[in-house]
Amino acid sequence: MQGIIERQQEGMGQKHLGRKGLIAFIVLMNMFIPLSMDLYLPALPTMNEYFGSSAAITNLTLSLFFLFYAAGILVWGPLSDRYGRKVIIMMGSAIYIASSIACALSPSITFLIISRACQGIGSGGITSASMAIVKDCFTGKNRETILAITQSISGLAPMLAPIVGAWILYFTDWRGSFWLLALISIINLVLTILYKETLREEERYRGSLLGSWSRLVVVARNKSFIIPALIFAFGSIHFMGYIAVSSYVYIDYFGLSEQMYSYFFAANALISILGPAIYIRYFINFNKRALAVLCFGVAALSGVLIMTLGQLSPFIFLVGIILMSLTGTVMRPFSTNILMEQQKGDAGSMSSIINMSFTLFGSLGMAIASISWGNIVVGLGALIAIGSGISILAWYAFMKSSIPCAGVKDSQ
Template sequence: MYEVNNKISQTAERQIYLGRKGLISFIALMNMFIPLSTDMYLPALPYMNTYFGCSSAITNLTLSTFFIFYAMGILFWGPLSDKYGRKSILLTGSIIYMICSVACALSFNIYFLILARIFQGIGAGGITSVSIAVIKDSFSGKKRETILAVCQSISGLAPMLAPVVGAFMLKFSDWRGTFWALAVISAINLLLAILFQETLKNEDRYNGTLFGALGLLVVVAKNKSFILPAVIFSLSALPFMGYIAVSAYIYVDYFDLSAQAYSYYFAANALISIFGPFIYLKFLSNMDKRRFASLIFGLSILSGILVMTVGTLTPIFFWLSFVLMSLAGTIIRPFSTNVLFDQQKSDTGSASSLINTLFTVLGSIGMLIASMPWGNIVTGLGILITIFSVLPLLGWILFLNSKVPCVGLKDNL
């Protein structure tokens, strides 16, 4: 306990300008960048099809390519932060993101917008990969799990507010207003990055070559105790990001709602999800960890079945059906991230990169699958949720019964 509290006090002392609360708030802001980068302009997607004169499949490339190159950016930035420190990578990523947000706002055709989104995703990778590494640098044990839950809950405000703000902006602006707003937010983030003080100790830095730093990804990926549960937990990204890609079409086109009404449903889903980490800390954190994960995967399966059936009837039934999976995802997140960090004691930046990359790549695949021409878009999403909730449940059971060690889960087996 003394070691944990001492580490926390050392972190607070380093943050002369931000302080401990400022550091936590900054981490939460960095974790908001992905939902802000996607959810804010979701209400405008159907209108962008008309503006650019293209199909929804082409317009959705502004989402899927963003995530693909975001994942590639994470793989690049994370190991570099183990070598050059968190602050230098954070500054670089923030500057790239800000410049590309302006480029998005000035886009003259859909293909230039897609290109700008690609580089925006690369910049975002530098921001979010560092944010998770800073938590590992600064906190440990139960305190780290608490901080993860707090930051994830605060960052949950972004998907709740972003579509509402985006829909409101459509009343006096077009889709460009969203990217101007992102440029302003990224400028604020850059200012905080300047005030941020390095959390990676000199003795913990990787002292090898640049290629050697990138090679740390391979070292971490070879750790079966880390990579196997990382893949299992990341499978839930497919249906969740699939929902992000098609939610506007479900509410606006399928259920014939306005963009503003859609934003309220989207925000309501995010609002409920915010309580997930607190539900875990308050009621479930002392539960048997092996059974806990199985229970959450089971809740997601129930969500998929409900979406395929009653979710096709009305927008409120769809919302009630999907919110179960959304809530399940946020309940399990502090647990899963903490478990993964326990399996990898060093090379935190690389571990953080792999966690984010797996979630992002699988999420991008989910976006593409959900955007396919299903006969019924809601049924298609329900199938996606069910399949990729059953698979992680089976994977989790197999992992627990395997001979692969897992700190904190198999210690007493």
């Protein structure tokens, strides 16, 4: 016990980084996905013109990044338990640096799409190990504090990224965003070199690689976990659909500048990060069955609002998007806690499945939203309304089933 306390106080013996440096390192790693997704969003319309491609093709740079990120999580996570966090982060960072440079030098949209897929694989190695480091080094209230810091920064990143991306377009073209991502990943690699391994030898998984990956199957067979995991993850379809087409809506449909688009995008992100605090303040003791229905229902109504009135003004469209996004972040603490309650042990495999589910559904949402709907605003509103309606029906069926759900069915 004394050894654990000393490790926490000394930053797990981080001679070069120290405790504060270790926290900064974790924060930076948690920013990779929102930065990778949102930094170049303002440039998507100009990328279409540059490559002479359609929105559906160009948006594959988003959806395939997300898809290969999901695959990377499943591959890298078990490896970090076997070989340690440092080697996995170094490998992920090296892949990310090379693929970011490849993105910046892309001669064609096909080359860019492939490079973005490689970026996703590298990102999986970086982020899959970041939360494991938190578990290695901190316990109790210390861990809660660290998680709160990293989650807050992750919420700020999507707010700031498109603003930075829009300002980059003042001085250079779309390639500038990928050069910046390459620079950030180089900084991350330097910090990785300074980082001292936090997974002790005696705590590493000693079984085979296939044995470690087989735990994913064990967790996935738990119906009490996998069914609500899929229901909650389904909500990422319409949120990531919005991410994929947001620049086209504000810039092409409403005729705003790249800078104005970034401000609208940031406004939604800023309000959305209030969701967890709203849940803790007002809904933590709320009926859990009803809370899910309430959030899904408000999201469905936001889709209807976007379909009917969202075409009239970017401000009305923003209100609808805020309602959809805010309900998602309000649900996040509740849904994550419920899923954790359903599975005892296998925390790494459980986390991998949760992240993979959100990522896969998100990739699907990007692809659906990028289809030529005729009216992009109506199409997105329909995706949100229909997707949320399906979530309500699926949640209702699950609540009526005989499958147990700890913390929900046993508390009614």
